[in-house]
Amino acid sequence: MFNLKSFEVWFVTGSQHLYGEETLRQVDEHSQIIADALNNSSAIPVKIVFKPVVKTPDEIWSVCKAANNTPNCVGVITWMHTFSPAKMWIRGLNALQLPILHLHTQFNRNIPFDTIDMDFMNLNQSAHGDREFGHIMTKMRLNRKVVVGHWQDTEVHDKINAWARVAVGRYQMQHLKVVRFGDNMRQVAVTDGDKVSAEMKFGFSVNTHAVGDLVQVINQITDAEIERLIQEYEDTYALMPSLLKNGERRSSLVEAARIEAGLKAFLTDGGYGAYTNTFEDLHGMRQLPGIGSQRMMAAGYGYGGEGDWKTSAMVHVMKLMASGMKGGNTFMEDYTYHFDPENAMVLGSHMLEICPSIATGTVNCEVHPLGIGGKEDPVRLVFNAASGPALNVSLVDLGNRFRLIVNEVEAVEVTESFPKLPTARALWKPQPDMKVGLEAWILAGGAHHTVYSQNLTVEYLENLAEMLDIELVVIDKATTIRGLKNELKINEVFYK
Structure with missing residues (x-):
């Protein structure tokens, strides 16, 4: 990579x-x-x-x-x-x-x-x-x-x-360039932020292209390029029957391949290492990029959903930092909770865009309705994430400074079949436990989007925060709510 x-x-x-x-x-x-x-x-x-x-x-x-x-x-x-x-x-x-x-x-x-x-x-x-x-x-x-x-x-x-x-x-x-296709998801706070301050602090630039600019490139993709990508899909993933040659949904796979090839061409020609899009701005596109965004991440590009340019940049940077290491790094979202007192855990997922670098077992290629965005049913990769120690990382803009928040988690084996949830799925237990970990994340102002890492440790993110001279908040086995509150108060004074 x-x-x-x-x-x-x-x-x-x-x-x-x-x-x-x-x-x-x-x-x-x-x-x-x-x-x-x-x-x-x-x-x-x-x-x-x-x-x-x-x-x-x-x-x-x-x-x-x-x-x-x-x-x-x-x-x-x-x-x-x-x-x-x-x-x-x-x-x-x-x-x-x-x-x-x-x-x-x-x-x-x-x-x-x-x-x-x-x-x-x-x-x-x-x-x-x-x-x-x-x-x-x-x-x-x-x-x-x-x-x-x-x-x-x-x-x-x-x-x-x-x-x-x-x-x-x-x-x-x-040296990173992040392109935003359209704007942020409307009315959302945490995915937005001060892009000028970010460039001053971190160096990466964030600029917007209309979705129509991307569509123009997508429409120029040749049939030969599409066939090459489809062959790669067939060689790499388990395609559902309707996506196979002569299947009733084969046209959806063709369009997904066209979108992926267009994304790759646009990012390559523009020298971009990361990008964002949102389901609210798909003008001219037949389906929301699913497999395309998943595979762009697998190739090393950063991605953030709903216009989340900070997470997009961090996905790219953390993938680079972990190059050659076992395990993956991906855009992630805490989607829903399992509050079983004996086995509390988080279901991490997203409607489409999770990188297959974190997968274990078979990776399926499927097409299903999305129920959001008002477009054709998108093709996506469906799989379960591997178990083991991991991190959730969030870079947030607090107005007067940036804060890097890191939560150690323990991913558990996915044993449920999820017959009606055709997405990528990860299950994990936040440190130090479910309630303290979640409360600490919310008190620290962590985003609902994260970079999920299977191979980097807190030491890597601590090194990064020191190099960038930004605030770091770590939630781990030693975290207490009282201690975290005091840490945040002290940080507020220090960074004022």
Whole structure:
């Protein structure tokens, strides 16, 4: 879906001229070894690029400016092998516009008790060199990720992986174009928001095209393109009999394929990575995109229903962050509740647009009435979501700031057949429990639309919030309503 190795993270080591050329030669050599090891780690998906050791304010400023100006450089890993006086870093850190991961490590894992001498001590000063560096970033109020441990440890690689994937997501967010086909669903609050403030904060642009512009592209799709897509449907999904060749509803599948091909062409030609539409604005379209939107998400595009451009952008960014990981990310909606005291849970679904990347078992291709929108019956993919830990993520506009809300959930196996509900279906239990999880979500102002993720953890979203410098509210096993209310009050003061 995405090639994360096309993105770079620079490995920059700090020292100074105090120690002499031999020590600096060893610092450079050790730094190269660490950078190469991280670059070759199967756990780290981006390219780690070694940079020569920096020893002066000018060298630091130059490497920071060069990182800013290098296409596809998404962040910088810093490490102080020796003591690097932190005043040297002020100008460079002020100039740096990329996320920083401060790796608090040292070249040797263990102390060589029998041979350690002052030469070794002069060379291996990370224990206090990194503290000097950490102090200046705290004094400068700089958000950064701090990872502690030996550079060969699996846990260290895993944390760098989580940070690097998010750095790629942030980079992509700054270059993302979201297209809205028509406007938001009328009278709805949470799907709307300040698109100018969003572009100022996140970098992604949100602009509108009339549905007629999309229809014009859809109407230009050739029969050959339609046949190719239909063959792909037949090879990939279990089609209901009426959609098979010579079936009575085959024309619905042909139109669905035409719409998908038109969507793909419009998004590709316009350089868009995400889009929205709404059933209230389908002028010129015969059916609401169902399978088309589902498959566009499966291909990596962001989608948000009813004009929800914030969720659309987040779907795309989170798919990029999770590229290559087991499981999926999708547009989702809390649809209805199961308030059984012994087995309370949420049914997550939507009338059409859930990404099949979260599916388990057979994915069916079906056509049914929608009962909304006033158009022909749309084709959609019908399936059940896999069980296991997951997240619901919502980005909301509070007027004076954006808030990122994350709820840990536990998806359960779907054992019911849902014979009269031809949609994608997920069942989950919110953390810490049904009542507290739902109350906390409502108090935090979470949307009814979310990004549902099977593979990202809270750490990824925490990294993203810090990189973007936005508010983060996490609802997990430790959440209490009293504690959450106090957190929201404190946040209101902090972000006022």
